[in-house]
Amino acid sequence: MGPADVLRVGGSGLRSRPMRVFLSALGIAIGIAAMVGVVGISTSSSEDLNRRLAALGTNLLTVSPGQSFAGDAAHLPDSSVDMIGNIKDVESVSAIGKTSAKVYRNDHIKKEETGGLNVYAARTDLPRTAGAEVVEGRWLNAANQRYPAVVLGPKAAGQLGVFRAGPDTKVWLGGQWFTVVGILAPNELVPDLDSAALVGWPVAEKELDFDGYPTTVYTRAEESAVSDVQSVLGATANPENPSEANVSRPSDVLEAKEATDDTLSGLLLGLGAVALLVGGVGVANTMVISVLERRSEIGLRRSLGATRGQIRTQFLCEALLLSALGGVGGVLLGIAVTSGYSTYQGWPSVVPVWAMAGGVGATLVIGGLAGFYPAVRAARLPPTEALATT
Template structure:
């Protein structure tokens, strides 16, 4: 007989004894987490520094993905403003005999699936004058166009003042930015003489970069143009907006859609060169920044691993006492692994919030839209937890291999 005394089973107060060996002891995940958090509470300074390393890595991950995402979105918005999703449809100018678009060409274009907006203007060939006493031959270089009520949405136009045209046949007009200067009317309320009829100015447009011809035009309602100016109702230009990813496909079917009888005599503008630039820019940001964020997160994980290894060395007496009281190896492993994961989760949550706050502040300072990639905050937190779990595996295994004898003997 060697006089060996078997280990006393470790048993929580209130639990039923299920056997004489420590391997039968049952600890719930909540118990293991509570024991793991005890180590963080007793070594707050070390835990705080380790969590700081993880939080810096996580915040870096959120910032280096969030800031480029906002910058990219701002660039995409600027490129979209250049008309990457807009097409211009008109009849061939030199056709013999002359060709006109059908009266409902814009409505026909709107029926194409990827089309998001379609509107039209038509040249009335009327003459606009400051008053009925000026010379009709005194050209101002201003055209008079009949316009659909939904025109501004299709060309990205905005009103400087007043309102836009309605669907009625009232004699009202909206001035383009240059037309307002040439007519000497910079605000609504004045009157102009078109054809043989007075029209009241109800609005003035801001410059329209996507349709510069509207800047030098006086716009009147479609019905009013037909009633007062002898307009035939055939649009001159149809403006079409469509999904960018299908803009080429829409361009292919537009001629046959708006003029099924003579599709070969319909001209459709090609997509803006800005669309090619926008597509080329789309994937140029991510790889480098994700690599930098991964390195930062790895550095935080190394800090957690170092803290846990030192923790095992410092707490050998605690490990020995728990083992002598019957705690099994799986209990020790669970304790240190839970402590590592909790430490990383704390740092990950703090870093995610910090990164989002810094990103939002920087985006606002740059006048960029505040944009977070869908997986950045969640990925940063889960990445921190995963790094913490991986960093805690080796220290947890090392702690579990310590026997009560060598743990207490080293004290």
């Protein structure tokens, strides 16, 4: 028989048992859909991360004080910002300094109910370096940084019930009223700013007993020199005690989170493989039953001159077609799941070609292995014995 004849004969065997074929193909489709869906969702998440990092920039470095040799809290010199700015490959540098002040919606709130909000002194050039974006009002400037003006992070604004900036919007900060001049957008690279109240550096020193030491210095380095700048940043920020300066790269945190998600994806891929194996067992079961039910057909074909090889090819073709139906259906279902979940999350929908091709290829391998024994068993049936069962 030619290829067309093999496909025609194999297809006729499947069409005679549509419900059984559907259920067997469904078992394989579920396994393939799980595997394609996991790969697609993981890839879509990675693509979203790459786009976010491209927008946020992977060249942001931070320096914060660690601990002294005696275990006491250390601090960065007040000249650390200027010293870092002198590094050759640094594009911009800014800083914030934590104060002991607390912020409340009004002066009737109990002092113990701080809500976990921190008050920081901030430099006017912070948005450029830290990637902070003002969505309401404006940022601190040379005119208002010396006066009781504050910019709130999005979480801080939500907790304080502040949704609009302006001269009539005030919060109780450090024992006096501060005017809310701006509200920030969420900052994924610098999440500490989301729960912060930011005031001008001069007013913090004057009104809030701020000591003037920066607690976090933000540095933007040239993309090609990030590693070089990172290696000298601690020693530059604190030349006398470089070991007391902690240097980090915020984008590494996002990548570490992605690595955690990849571990979970590996577990789900394993579960998909188990489902695919179960689907393969279903194919084998279907084909074995098919051989038992069609003994008379096998005997009749053998008596009419069909060879063992032709019988074996017929049943192997049926198993492969059955698996291919499940594989293609599973790939389509996996693409649909990926697209739906990615759209819900606001991610770009990406399903690698290798995942789709691998899904179909895996089903053909499973189908071939599952159908081999039933095909061989069918081919070995003697024509007289097979016809005797009619």
